[in-house]
Amino acid sequence: MLSGAELKTLYKTLNNPLRRAILDYLGQHGEANSTSVAKALGESTGTTSYHLRKLAEFKLIAEIPERSTGRERWWRGLPKSLYTPPGLEMTDEERVAAMKLGAMKLSHDSGLLIRAYTEYDSSDNWIKISRGGTVMTKEEVQQFYAEYETLLWKYTHGPGDRPVGARQLAIRLVVLPDEDEFSPTLPDRKPEE
Numbered sequence: 001m002l003s004g005a006e007l008k009t010l011y012k013t014l015n016n017p018l019r020r021a022i023l024d025y026l027g028q029h030g031e032a033n034s035t036s037v038a039k040a041l042g043e044s045t046g047t048t049s050y051h052l053r054k055l056a057e058f059k060l061i062a063e064i065p066e067r068s069t070g071r072e073r074w075w076r077g078l079p080k081s082l083y084t085p086p087g088l089e090m091t092d093e094e095r096v097a098a099m100k101l102g103a104m105k106l107s108h109d110s111g112l113l114i115r116a117y118t119e120y121d122s123s124d125n126w127i128k129i130s131r132g133g134t135v136m137t138k139e140e141v142q143q144f145y146a147e148y149e150t151l152l153w154k155y156t157h158g159p160g161d162r163p164v165g166a167r168q169l170a171i172r173l174v175v176l177p178d179e180d181e182f183s184p185t186l187p188d189r190k191p192e193e
Helices: 004-014 017-029 034-041 045-057 092-119 138-154
Strands: 031-033 061-063 074-077
Touching: 004 017, 004 092, 017 031, 017 034, 017 045, 017 061, 017 074, 031 034, 034 045, 045 061, 045 074
Parallel strands: none
Antiparallel strands: 031 074, 061 074
16 A cells, blocks of 8 residues: 555646556556557657656556667556545645546546446446445445455456456446435344344
8 A cells, every 4th residue: 555645646646647548558558668658649759758657656557677678668557456545634736636636537437437328238248337235334344345356356367367358347336325315214133033
């Protein structure tokens, strides 16, 4: 897990749309050098080289030494789970950076949700939508989230070991109290004897 200072700097790093595009490109193609990234994104190799090094500083990507020769460096994405602890103290500038990143994510996720509903019938069973609710304690929420993360990592394949027919998938989990819930007063259930 990243420290608070590292996380705040990472927010600023990921607010750059080109860096996010580079991460997306590596996520789809597995490995790339600055030339192939520059060509795909319509940027100069100097610009993409700079941003690739910045992403490597945060261990979001890693150099592939066995493919790198001379000035041509090859990179691959690294799986990373980012978690922002509640109550993280931030300066106004850091909070603005975090909010910008959150807004970009929300915009992207809204587009994914619209696509999921729009393409559901024609997805050949690739799209799954689940809306549900339950009652949990705070401790159960923490346990549920930990088990979800473990399950997600269990099915994560690196760029070099993707099974035939595998596709990049977008998966989102949002757990929050449902303030609009209808909560009639029900008696506590007693265990069956």
